[in-house]
Amino acid sequence: MKIAGNRVSYTLDSTLESVNRAEQTAESMAAKAGFSDDDRHRISMAVREAAVNAVLHGNAYDPSKKVRVAFENTRDALVITIADEGPGLCEQDVPDPLAPENLLKQSGRGIFLIRSFMDEVRFRPLEPGTEITLIKHVPGNSREHTEEAK
Amino acid sequence: MKASTRQVDGVTVVDLSGRITLGEGSVVLRDTVRDLIGKGDKRILLNLGDVTYIDSSGIGELVSAFTTVRNQGGELKLLKLTKKVHDLLQITKLYTVFDVKDDETQAIASFKK
Numbered sequence: 001m002k003i004a005g006n007r008v009s010y011t012l013d014s015t016l017e018s019v020n021r022a023e024q025t026a027e028s029m030a031a032k033a034g035f036s037d038d039d040r041h042r043i044s045m046a047v048r049e050a051a052v053n054a055v056l057h058g059n060a061y062d063p064s065k066k067v068r069v070a071f072e073n074t075r076d077a078l079v080i081t082i083a084d085e086g087p088g089l090c091e092q093d094v095p096d097p098l099a100p101e102n103l104l105k106q107s108g109r110g111i112f113l114i115r116s117f118m119d120e121v122r123f124r125p126l127e128p129g130t131e132i133t134l135i136k137h138v139p140g141n142s143r144e145h146t147e148e149a150k
Numbered sequence: 151m152k153a154s155t156r157q158v159d160g161v162t163v164v165d166l167s168g169r170i171t172l173g174e175g176s177v178v179l180r181d182t183v184r185d186l187i188g189k190g191d192k193r194i195l196l197n198l199g200d201v202t203y204i205d206s207s208g209i210g211e212l213v214s215a216f217t218t219v220r221n222q223g224g225e226l227k228l229l230k231l232t233k234k235v236h237d238l239l240q241i242t243k244l245y246t247v248f249d250v251k252d253d254e255t256q257a258i259a260s261f262k263k
Contacts, residue, residue, distance in 0.1 A: 016173045041234060048205055052172055098243050104217055106210040109242055113206055116241050 009070035014059035014084075022051040022069050026080065029071045033078050033138055042117035043078060043136050049110040050082045050132050058084030058130060076137055077119070083131040091123050151175035151201075153182045161258050162191040163229075167200035170208030179208070183215040183226075192224025193261045197254070199230030204238060216248060225249075229257050 002009045008025065012018035026047035030040040051067065059065035065085040072079045095102050097109045115121050120135035151168035164182055169175050186194055196215070204212075212228070219226040227249040231239065239245040251257035 019172070045203075045205065048171075052205070052207070056172070103243060103247060104213055106214045107206070109206040109209055113238075113241070 006073040007070060008072075009068065012067045012069060013063065014055045014061050014065050014067060016055070018067055018069075019048060019051040019055055022067075022082070023048040025069070025071060029073060029078060029080075030136070033073050035078070035136070035138065039136065039139075043080075043134075046114045046117040046134055046136075047080055047082070049114050050080075050134060053089070053110055053132070054082050054084035054086070054130075058086030058089070060086065078136050078138070080134040081131055082134075083126060083129055085126075085129040088125055088128065089123065089130040151178045153178050155182070155186070158254075159258050160263075161193045161195050161261050162186055163195045163197055163254070163258075165197045165200070167202075169203040169205075170201055170211060171203065171205045172207035176207045176211040179211045179215065183218065187218065187222055187224070192219060192222050194219055194224065194226045195229050195251075195254075195257055195261075196226065197229045198232070198235055201232065201235060204235055209238065209242060209244065212248070213244065225261055227251060227257060227260070229254055 008029070010021070012021065023044050027040055027044040030043040035043060051069065054067045055061065059067060068083045070081045091111070094111050095108055097103070097105070097112045102108060114134065118134045119137050120133075122133040124131040124133070151166065151170055151174060154165050156163050156165070166179065170179055183194065196212070216226050229251050231250060236245070239248065239250075249260070251260065
């Protein structure tokens with residue numbers, strides 16, 4: 001684990017234990033940032049889903065591949081990045097889980113939930129792998145920051 | 151995650167507690183429903199009152215259990231959703247797919263005889 005200012009980062013194995021650790025860190029960081037109970041749940045669940053994607057769909061539990069997770073508590077937001085070393089994700093290829101033909105499918109809801117729970121979600125291709133950035137703005141702080149900047 | 155079953159008026163009530171997530175929780179739910187179907191129990195009420203957390207894998211297992219039981223000619227209903235689980239099923243548009251009940255007696259009575 002590396003701690004630099006308000007930034008915490010890990011390099012984790014491709015295991016379910018890593019998923020749980022990322023989720024627990026998200027819960028802790030969200031609490032420190034002052035998010036409500038509901039938002040803490042949303043943030044930790046979004047991180048869990050992103051970590052599952054990295055471990056399961058990205059790295060496919062390959063012990064030689066790592067997952068890099070970073071949490072940064074900026075003044076305005078909690079910014080989380082999760083990167084895998086998998087074959088890459090084409091976001092456009094992910095089916096809409098709310099479409100009638102997909103509603104009763106067993107999988108395919110992870111990215112939808114991440115987008116539902118976070119304010120901003122970005123994907124960046126790596127060589128190899130995918131990095132996802134999740135951003136949740138701290139209620140009230142963004143506005144204060146904007147006011148001060150004027 | 152823990153699961154225990156009991157029979158009430160011909161309906162199998164499965165009391166679930168803990169987290170239904172990728173890994174152990176989802177497997178426990180899957181195995182429990184499979185065992186019930188294997189024994190011919192096709193009227194199943196999943197009591198989620200003590201389920202504290204469900205992730206997308208857990209949602210997938212609920213959907214899979216629902217379709218498996220339905221394909222066998224049975225019924226699977228949900229009982230006592232927590233707010234978090236309720237919200238999750240609303241977001242994923244599954245709330246109207248499942249038959250969700252708040253009261254166990256009424257839930258038991260709602261199964262086809």
